Amino acid sequence: MKLKYGFGLLSTFIMLALVLTIGCTHDYPVPAPPIPPYEKADIGLGGIMYDQYWSTEAAFDQTDPNLSMYNENSDFLRCKSCHGWDGLGTEGSYNNRAPQITRPNVSSLNIYELAQTKTADELFEAMTKTEGRRNLSYNFSTYDPITNATEGDKMPDYTEILTDAQIWNIVKFMKEGMFDVNELYVARYNGVYPTGTSSFQSLGKDGDAANGNSYYAANCASCHGIDGLDISLAGKGIGGFARNKPYELQHKTKYGALGVTPPMVGDYDITIDEMKDLLKALSSSTNFPTDIPDSGPVFFATDVEPIFYTAEKCSYCHNPSGVKPSLNLTQGNSYASISSNGFVDLALPASSIIYSKPQGTHAQNYTAIESGIILRWIQDGAKND
Numbered sequence: 527m528k529l530k531y532g533f534g535l536l537s538t539f540i541m542l543a544l545v546l547t548i549g550c551t552h553d554y555p556v557p558a559p560p561i562p563p564y565e566k567a568d569i570g571l572g573g574i575m576y577d578q579y580w581s582t583e584a585a586f587d588q589t590d591p592n593l594s595m596y597n598e599n600s601d602f603l604r605c606k607s608c609h610g611w612d613g614l615g616t617e618g619s620y621n622n623r624a625p626q627i628t629r630p631n632v633s634s635l636n637i638y639e640l641a642q643t644k645t646a647d648e649l650f651e652a653m654t655k656t657e658g659r660r661n662l663s664y665n666f667s668t669y670d671p672i673t674n675a676t677e678g679d680k681m682p683d684y685t686e687i688l689t690d691a692q693i694w695n696i697v698k699f700m701k702e703g704m705f706d707v708n709e710l711y712v713a714r715y716n717g718v719y720p721t722g723t724s725s726f727q728s729l730g731k732d733g734d735a736a737n738g739n740s741y742y743a744a745n746c747a748s749c750h751g752i753d754g755l756d757i758s759l760a761g762k763g764i765g766g767f768a769r770n771k772p773y774e775l776q777h778k779t780k781y782g783a784l785g786v787t788p789p790m791v792g793d794y795d796i797t798i799d800e801m802k803d804l805l806k807a808l809s810s811s812t813n814f815p816t817d818i819p820d821s822g823p824v825f826f827a828t829d830v831e832p833i834f835y836t837a838e839k840c841s842y843c844h845n846p847s848g849v850k851p852s853l854n855l856t857q858g859n860s861y862a863s864i865s866s867n868g869f870v871d872l873a874l875p876a877s878s879i880i881y882s883k884p885q886g887t888h889a890q891n892y893t894a895i896e897s898g899i900i901l902r903w904i905q906d907g908a909k910n911d
């Protein structure tokens with residue numbers, strides 16, 4: 527019995543081998559084994575999506591009919607709004623980011639740690655869970671942090687919004703593309719959400735400042751300037767930003783700043799050591815001063831108006847026969863037109879329409895430097911000088 531069985535098995539093998547050999551005389555293409563979705567996933571796109579999944583930088587379909595809804599309710603949809611740039615939620619740098627009618631509560635979860643402990647498959651499953659998640663049809667205008675927060679605070683049901691491949695990109699970012707901020711700086715968190723406070727010391731920890739200076743010179747100085755003061759980041763230089771918000775700088779250095787002019791692309795390959803070196807360099811307020819010094823008065827005729835008419839940047843459409851004639855931004859006429867339209871708000875300079883309109887969402891937008899000039903002109907009294 528045993529022998530017969532053994533022989534039967536052997537002959538089966540011989541037959542099979544024969545069939546296979548004969549089969550192989552035909553030239554069938556051998557299909558490559560499928561690449562698992564996690565391996566195919568793109569960390570760079572994932573990190574960008576964590577900031578704003580519907581951005582052009584994230585290669586999101588810009589004809590999506592929900593695009594304006596996403597823009598109007600962005601804080602309810604961006605991962606970083608609920609989980610923080612550091613992934614630490616209410617236990618990290620967002621311990622003071624209280625909800626408002628336009629933004630939800632921060633999540634208490636530490637998704638950095640969660641991503642390190644779960645497998646990629648488990649993380650994908652967590653991301654594609656539908657129960658306990660907020661429907662895309664939710665009406666955001668009903669959100670009230672005091673009386674009606676439950677639904678708005680929920681994580682969106684991303685299966686309604688993103689493809690599997692896009693979710694895999696985010697999963698890969700969470701598992702391999704997030705920095706452990708504890709290695710980048712010493713954070714002191716006090717109090718409890720939403721009235722906590724945070725401060726950041728020892729930027730870059732044991733990083734090498736000389737290497738960081740070289741990294742900065744090669745990758746950042748062309749736009750931000752040698753001392754980080756060429757682009758105003760809400761009035762601060764890059765050093766001021768780094769020392770105040772290292773948790774945000776680490777993400778934007780790696781994944782870029784979205785929707786800015788000129789485009790700031792991230793360095794997806796930056797290592798944790800390079801990041802530490804960079805932060806170490808930026809911790810020096812001698813090399814990277816905090817505030818942008820007021821570089822003297824701004825004049826309308828020589829500093830502001832040329833922004834509008836040089837190369838017809840704005841006057842191309844904003845002239846008496848252009849597509850938006852009610853605002854005339856041609857040389858010699860723009861001051862009167864801006865005033866008569868009431869586009870300057872001296873009480874709240876940053877709310878002035880002439881300042882706020884062309885900020886990343888208009889047909890033409892100011893560069894960071896032009897923005898700074900317009901704002902200073904308004905802050906100085908918006909004079910026709």
Ligand code: HEC
Pocket residue numbers: 575576579601602603604605606607608609630633634635637640649652653655658659678679680681682684696
């Ligand atoms: C409106 C706030 C909000 C937004 C936006 C949001 N989340 Fe969440 N997220 C939560 C809350 C609250 C929880 C905890 C409860 C839960 O699991 O739903 C959570 C849970 C998670 C979990 C753990 C899920 C589990 O079941 O273990 C992960 C991972 C996660 N979020 C990642 C993300 C990513 C990535 C994005 C962006 C694509 C995102 N979240 C957007 C609020 C949000």
Ligand code: HEC
Pocket residue numbers: 742745746747748749750757758759760764767774775778779783786787788789790791793893894897
């Ligand atoms: C091609 C030009 C360019 C380069 C190179 C560049 N940036 Fe930027 N960066 C910008 C612009 C433009 C902004 C947006 C300014 C504004 O808010 O209008 C910006 C903003 C930032 C912000 C603030 C983001 C925010 O949303 O407020 C940080 C932080 C930053 N850059 C860090 C860096 C670092 C670090 C490097 C080098 C690794 C770097 N940048 C390289 C152009 C650049």
Ligand code: HEC
Pocket residue numbers: 834839840841842843844849850852853869879880883884888889890891892
């Ligand atoms: C390609 C055409 C085009 C260009 C170029 C353009 N705009 Fe406009 N702009 C429009 C149109 C159309 C509107 C009206 C629709 C809207 O509000 O978006 C408008 C509206 C505005 C408004 C608000 C007007 C109102 O009545 O509410 C301001 C302010 C403005 N533009 C400023 C600028 C500035 C400053 C620039 C240059 C940096 C500029 N625009 C470049 C087409 C343009």
